[in-house]
Amino acid sequence: xxxxxxxxxxxxxxxxxxxxxxxxxxxxxxxxxxxxxxxxxxxxxxxxxxxxxxxxxxxxxxxxxxxxxxxxxxxxxxxxxxxxxxxxxxxxxxxxxxxxxxxxxxxxxxxxxxxxxxxxxxxxxxxxxxxxxxxxxxxxxxxxxxxxxxxxxxxxxxxxxxxxxxxxxxxxxxxxxxxxxxxxxxxxxxxxxxxxxxxxxxxxxxxxxxxxxxxxxxxxxxxxxxxxxxxxxxxxxxxxxxxxxxxxxxxxxxxxxxxxxxxxxxxxxxxxxxxxxxxxxxxxxxx
Amino acid sequence: xxxxxxxxxxxxxxxxxxxxxxxxxxxxxxxxxxxxxxxxxxxxxxxxxxxxxxxxxxxxxxxxxxxxxxxxxxxxxxxxxxxxxxxxxxxxxxxxxxxxxxxxxxxxxxxxxxxxxxxxxxxxxxxxxxxxxxxxxxxxxxxxxxxxxxxxxxxxxxxxxxxxxxxxxxxxxxxxxxxxxxxxxxxxxxxxxxxxxxxxxxxxxxxxxxxxxxxxxxxxxxxxxxxxxxxxxxxxxxxx
Amino acid sequence: xxxxxxxxxxxxxxxxxxxxxxxxxxxxxxxxxxxxxxxxxxxxxxxxxxxxxxxxxxxxxxxxxxxxxxxxxxxxxxxxxxxxxxxxxxxxxxxxxxxxxxxxxxxxxxxxxxxxxxxxxxxxxxxxxxxxxxxxxxxxxxxxxxxxxxxxxxxxxxxxxxxxxxxxxxxxxxxxxxxxxxxxxxxxxxxxxxxxxxxxxxxxxxxxxxxxxxxxxxxxxxxxxxxxxxxxxxxxxxxxxxxxxxxxxxxxxxxxxxxxxxxxxxxxxxxxxxxxxxxxxxxxxxxxxxxxxxxxxxxxxxxxxxxxxxxxxxxxxxxxxxxxxxxxxxxxxxxxxxxxxxxxxxxxxxxxxxxxxxxxxxxxxxxxxxx
Numbered sequence: 001x002x003x004x005x006x007x008x009x010x011x012x013x014x015x016x017x018x019x020x021x022x023x024x025x026x027x028x029x030x031x032x033x034x035x036x037x038x039x040x041x042x043x044x045x046x047x048x049x050x051x052x053x054x055x056x057x058x059x060x061x062x063x064x065x066x067x068x069x070x071x072x073x074x075x076x077x078x079x080x081x082x083x084x085x086x087x088x089x090x091x092x093x094x095x096x097x098x099x100x101x102x103x104x105x106x107x108x109x110x111x112x113x114x115x116x117x118x119x120x121x122x123x124x125x126x127x128x129x130x131x132x133x134x135x136x137x138x139x140x141x142x143x144x145x146x147x148x149x150x151x152x153x154x155x156x157x158x159x160x161x162x163x164x165x166x167x168x169x170x171x172x173x174x175x176x177x178x179x180x181x182x183x184x185x186x187x188x189x190x191x192x193x194x195x196x197x198x199x200x201x202x203x204x205x206x207x208x209x210x211x212x213x214x215x216x217x218x219x220x221x222x223x224x225x226x227x228x229x230x231x232x233x234x235x236x237x238x239x240x241x242x243x244x245x246x247x248x249x250x251x252x253x254x255x256x257x258x259x260x261x262x263x264x265x266x267x268x269x270x271x272x273x274x275x276x277x278x279x280x281x282x283x284x285x286x287x
Numbered sequence: 288x289x290x291x292x293x294x295x296x297x298x299x300x301x302x303x304x305x306x307x308x309x310x311x312x313x314x315x316x317x318x319x320x321x322x323x324x325x326x327x328x329x330x331x332x333x334x335x336x337x338x339x340x341x342x343x344x345x346x347x348x349x350x351x352x353x354x355x356x357x358x359x360x361x362x363x364x365x366x367x368x369x370x371x372x373x374x375x376x377x378x379x380x381x382x383x384x385x386x387x388x389x390x391x392x393x394x395x396x397x398x399x400x401x402x403x404x405x406x407x408x409x410x411x412x413x414x415x416x417x418x419x420x421x422x423x424x425x426x427x428x429x430x431x432x433x434x435x436x437x438x439x440x441x442x443x444x445x446x447x448x449x450x451x452x453x454x455x456x457x458x459x460x461x462x463x464x465x466x467x468x469x470x471x472x473x474x475x476x477x478x479x480x481x482x483x484x485x486x487x488x489x490x491x492x493x494x495x496x497x498x499x500x501x502x503x504x505x506x507x508x509x510x511x512x513x514x515x516x517x518x519x520x521x522x523x524x525x526x527x
Numbered sequence: 528x529x530x531x532x533x534x535x536x537x538x539x540x541x542x543x544x545x546x547x548x549x550x551x552x553x554x555x556x557x558x559x560x561x562x563x564x565x566x567x568x569x570x571x572x573x574x575x576x577x578x579x580x581x582x583x584x585x586x587x588x589x590x591x592x593x594x595x596x597x598x599x600x601x602x603x604x605x606x607x608x609x610x611x612x613x614x615x616x617x618x619x620x621x622x623x624x625x626x627x628x629x630x631x632x633x634x635x636x637x638x639x640x641x642x643x644x645x646x647x648x649x650x651x652x653x654x655x656x657x658x659x660x661x662x663x664x665x666x667x668x669x670x671x672x673x674x675x676x677x678x679x680x681x682x683x684x685x686x687x688x689x690x691x692x693x694x695x696x697x698x699x700x701x702x703x704x705x706x707x708x709x710x711x712x713x714x715x716x717x718x719x720x721x722x723x724x725x726x727x728x729x730x731x732x733x734x735x736x737x738x739x740x741x742x743x744x745x746x747x748x749x750x751x752x753x754x755x756x757x758x759x760x761x762x763x764x765x766x767x768x769x770x771x772x773x774x775x776x777x778x779x780x781x782x783x784x785x786x787x788x789x790x791x792x793x794x795x796x797x798x799x800x801x802x803x804x805x806x807x808x809x810x811x812x813x814x815x816x817x818x819x820x821x822x823x824x825x826x827x828x829x830x831x832x833x834x835x836x837x838x839x840x841x842x843x844x845x846x847x848x849x850x851x852x853x854x855x856x857x858x859x860x861x862x863x864x865x866x867x868x869x870x871x872x873x874x875x876x877x878x879x880x881x882x883x884x885x886x887x888x889x890x891x892x893x894x895x896x897x898x
Contacts, residue, residue: 034660036608085858091659095606096814096857103807103850107843166389169380176340177376179360180369182393182439219802223671226664230657264675267668271653274665278656 005135010252012137014228014245015145016210019203020221021228022151023196025240028229030172030192031087033094037102039222041197044105045071045204046213047113050120060120064205068198075197080190087189102218109215120208144206148244151199152237158195168192220263227270233280242282246273289352291316291474292337292368292443297347297356299329299336306332308498312476314443319465319475321489323482324518328495330478331373334447337476338370339363350443364393369441373448373478375432377420384416386431390438398440399471405434408464426457433461437468444468446477450484462488482514494518557876565730572719573709580715580722584790586832587725591732591783592805593812593824595776598736601819602745603772604752606659608806609666610780612650612673613643615799617781618788619677625695626683632691633700636724636785643781646673647774655769667802674800688795696792721790728786732779737821740879744768803846814853817863821877826865 024038035041045067052063082101086093128139159165171178171188178185207213207221224247232243247266254265273281292314299307307329314320322330335341337348339360348356350366358366369390377386387402406413409430415423420431429449436444450458458481465488469475479485486492486506494502494517502509502517572580592610600606620642624635650669657665678686696702697713705716739745750758751765759765784805788794798804808831816827838845860867869875 032659034664036660036664082854082858091604092600092606092818093857093861095660095663096810097854099608099807099810100850100853100857104847104854107847107850110843111847163388163392166381166385167392169385170378170389173378173380174376176360177372177378178389180338180340180364180372180376181389181435182361182364183389184361219667223664223668226661227668230661230665260679264672264679267672267675270668271672274653274656 002135004133006252006256007249008132008135008137009141010249011245012141012145012248013252014241014248015141015148016203016206016244017224017228017247018148018241018244019144019151019199019206020225021232021240021244022148022155022237023199023203024222024225025229025234025237026155026199027193027196029235030168031189032172033083033087034098034226035083035101035193036095036098036222037105037218038200038225039220040102040105040109040218041071041075042200042204042207042221043213043215043218044074044109045197045201046120046208047109047118047215049201049205049208050118053120060122060205060209064201067204068201071197071201072194075200076190076194079193080186083193084186084189102222106215106218113215115214115216117212117214118208119212120205122209126209140206140210144210147202147206148241151202152241155195155199155237164191224266227266230280231270231273233283235284236282239280239282239284243280246281289349290314291318291351292476293349293352294333294337295347295349297333297336297343299332299341299343301332306498307336310495310498310500312493312500312503314474314476316474317469317472318490319469319477319488320491320493321485322476322478322493322495323480323485323514324495326480327497329498330495331447332498333495334370334373334445334476334478337363338368338445340370361393364439364441367394367396367439367442368445369436369439369443370445371432371436371447371449373451375425375428377428377431377435379419379421381420382417383412383420383423383431386420387412387434387438390435391440394439394441396440400437400440402438405437408437408467409434424457425453426461429453429457429461430464433464433468437473441473444473444475446475448478448480450479450481458484482518496520551875551878553874554876554878565726568726569723572711572715572722577715577718580718581790582832584718584722584725586828587722587729588783588787589808589812589831590824590828591725591729592780592809593816593828594729594732594736594821595779595783596809597813597818597821597824598739598772599776601813601823602740602748602752603769604755605769605773606663607654607666608663608802608810609650609654609668609670610776610809611800611802611805612666612670613647613777613780614784614787614805615670615673615677615796616646617643617784618794618799619683620781621785621789622683622689622691622794625691626689629695631698631700632695632789633720633724636782636789639785640778640782643784644774644778646781647777650777651770651773655766670800670802674796677800678796684795686796688793688798690794691789691792696789718790721786725783725786728779728782733821737877737879740821744771745879748772811849811853813863815856815863817865817869819862820865820869821879822869822875823863823865826868827863830864 020042024034028034048067048070049060049063052058052066053060056063082097083094086097122140125140129136130139130142132142159168167178167183167188170181171183171185175185228243228247229240230243231246232239232241247269250269251262251266255262290313294310294312297307297310298305310333312320312322322333324330332341336343339355339358339362343356345354345357348354350368355363355366378389381389384402387405411427412430412434415427420428423431433446449461453461462484477485477489489506491505492503492509493500494514496517502513568583571583596607596610617639620639621632621635624630624638625632650666653669654662654665677683683689696717699717699720701720702713702716705711705719706713711719747758747763748768750761750763751768755765784799788799812827812831813824815830816825817823834849838848856863
């Protein structure tokens with residue numbers, strides 16, 4: 001077994017998991033909300049891209065460009081009209097409502113698209129590869145990883161260098177005083193979720209091109225996203241990338257030993273981190 | 288001509304608890320008024336009602352004659368009424384400069400106040416502009432809080448308990464900046480437990496006790512005994 | 528039935544004849560009625576058809592799962608979406624004990640519960656390092672670990688699963704008595720046994736939960752749910768209480784799992800560890816019925832049973848509607864159907880609030896709060 005190859009595959013897989021997790025991390029950072037339907041929303045976005053590709057005959061990347069603002073809208077509406085009503089001191093409503101939402105989305109997709117496995121065709125990109133440090137790496141995984149890095153860079157720029165980002169941080173600190181600044185918390189939360197959905201669209205693009213997906217694929221994606229966030233540590237997007245990479249490497253190493261152990265290996269890595277570093281590997285100092 | 292700010296029969300509740308019982312106050316352009324009273328008298332509740340943090344009936348709070356009682360804080364700020372909240376309430380995740388900048392988020396009006404002019408007003412903030420806001424001393428934090436409210440170039444500035452927890456020397460520095468704030472044209476309502484300071488800066492004074500106005504007038508016209516009675520209640524005795 | 532919990536007390540604590548009670552007249556009437564109903568139900572296998580007995584079995588097992596989840600989430604504030612771990616563990620423990628050790632299934636059932644409780648120990652250890660929504664997903668991940676591990680265990684069928692040997696169920700403890708005395712055929716007798724065990728379990732669980740909530744520990748639990756920090760400051764050992772509740776519900780859930788799969792006689796990891804069957808449906812039942820009350824899950828399971836029978840043939844549309852119904856209920860009627868009923872009528876069939884009764888009000892000569 002070629003360890004270097006396995007390691008590289010794992011790191012690149014981590015890029016995909018980081019993309020899954022970035023939206024989750026962003027929303028939790030701003031409004032302490034974990035959307036249990038997050039994985040199903042990734043799958044929804046993948047089906048949306050598929051729909052655009054098959055009905056308009058467009059390239060997947062162009063389709064994603066069209067899907068992104070649509071997903072922003074869906075996220076905005078979902079947050080403003082549904083999830084904002086669940087925010088408050090009680091943890092139960094957001095959990096149960098998003099759990100219900102997860103079931104609704106899965107079954108809605110099942111009715112609309114049947115349980116068949118789908119794939120977004122990427123043409124030659126699917127098999128293209130290049131040499132990275134003496135090892136052969138697929139072009140698509142490389143692009144996925146690069147996209148993850150770019151997305152995280154962009155989100156950090158947004159959060160730390162723009163007025164909107166200041167508003168995000170202020171609202172996350174103190175909703176009431178933020179309203180004294182003229183910030184409308186309900187709108188801010190909706191914009192944050194909308195942005196998270198755009199990241200979800202990018203994640204969906206790479207998910208769909210890389211592997212088969214079907215309407216019930218959501219929960220597994222949520223779990224990977226969640227594991228990446230916990231391993232990396234709450235509050236840091238770069239930490240989430242690191243978490244994704246560690247998860248990816250654990251999975252590919254597990255798979256290299258025995259293909260049936262891939263997912264289990266990831267869970268074990270997660271439990272180990274939870275055992276020794278309950279706050280994650282790179283948590284933000286202030287919480 | 289309508290007053291800048293007027294409250295008519297203002298009442299306010301926290302759940303079932305009534306904090307204010309029919310308060311009438313008035314603020315005219317260019318004025319500085321002070322609301323004094325003991326802890327729990329309802330002064331902060333009054334400020335928060337005007338600022339839109341507490342839900343009131345429409346007609347209980349008027350801005351230039353228009354009913355704003357039912358508006359929420361974001362809308363009240365947009366109208367040019369800014370609150371410096373009790374306890375400063377700076378954003379820990381933001382630096383000093385970012386705390387100032389966020390003050391102008393909802394209302395970007397043209398006027399005297401900008402980052403530069405606020406740094407002129409409180410030069411020590413310029414040195415600490417990149418520090419996390421909560422790392423500053425109490426007095427400096429109060430300056431940030433005032434600057435943050437000024438960034439929206441408000442017509443009306445509401446200041447809730449500026450001197451709370453601050454040393455006398457620091458309080459003096461902060462109120463020293465007041466004349467410059469006044470000269471920029473803002474009308475100001477201050478809530479204070481420090482009676483002496485309040486009487487020094489205010490054109491008119493209201494005294495509250497247990498949710499009601501017990502006294503009002505110009506500082507020069509009020510006697511000490513009157514103020515004591517209104518502040519503490521009729522049964523207290525002068526302590527020499 | 529004593530359970531060893533301290534109950535709120537009498538004379539030693541309260542002055543001047545005051546007592547803290549939780550009973551009400553309506554509750555006492557209901558209690559008698561419920562007892563009568565339980566006795567009547569016990570006669571069911573002799574009276575109604577096998578199909579109805581199986582339906583009742585389903586209702587009772589789902590009710591037990593729902594009451595357990597309600598105790599965890601509604602009272603202890605532990606919102607777990609991983610209870611399927613214990614259903615699966617209990618079920619697989621049963622199959623393992625019967626198939627590998629040749630144990631009588633009836634005897635294996637309590638052991639299966641114990642096994643589930645043992646599984647809960649490391650689970651709690653890991654999961655309690657997380658809070659809120661992260662705790663929820665953490666329990667889900669650990670359940671997935673359970674599923675994946677069992678799918679690797681080829682002796683019990685691996686990923687495709689296995690069945691209980693027929694002679695194991697035909698010769699269960701009690702079957703021969705039923706066949707000889709009542710002329711039941713063995714399969715019907717097996718269903719009857721499972722039904723009685725489910726009835727006993729449901730009754731015991733509800734009684735136990737009710738006693739727990741009326742006890743000092745129950746008060747502590749409510750305090751922890753409302754404000755953990757404050758509760759701790761008052762000396763409530765939050766961690767210990769939560770762990771206790773978690774382990775006990777794991778035990779009960781494990782027994783339910785063993786019972787259900789004894790009755791089905793066929794198991795697979797995907798089925799025994801199914802999120803939909805053992806968590807989604809249970810959550811639905813508790814939310815629709817009314818979370819945080821004992822009456823709620825009872826109402827919820829009846830509603831669910833009716834809906835399931837009427838609409839489950841509609842497949843995904845049915846599930847979609849259930850999900851939407853749960854969302855709407857959580858948003859507009861957060862205390863569920865029982866909450867709506869109880870608000871209108873003020874009924875409490877399992878009252879747990881403490882009411883001070885019996886003493887006399889003293890009148891002082893002093894006036895006002897400051898004397």
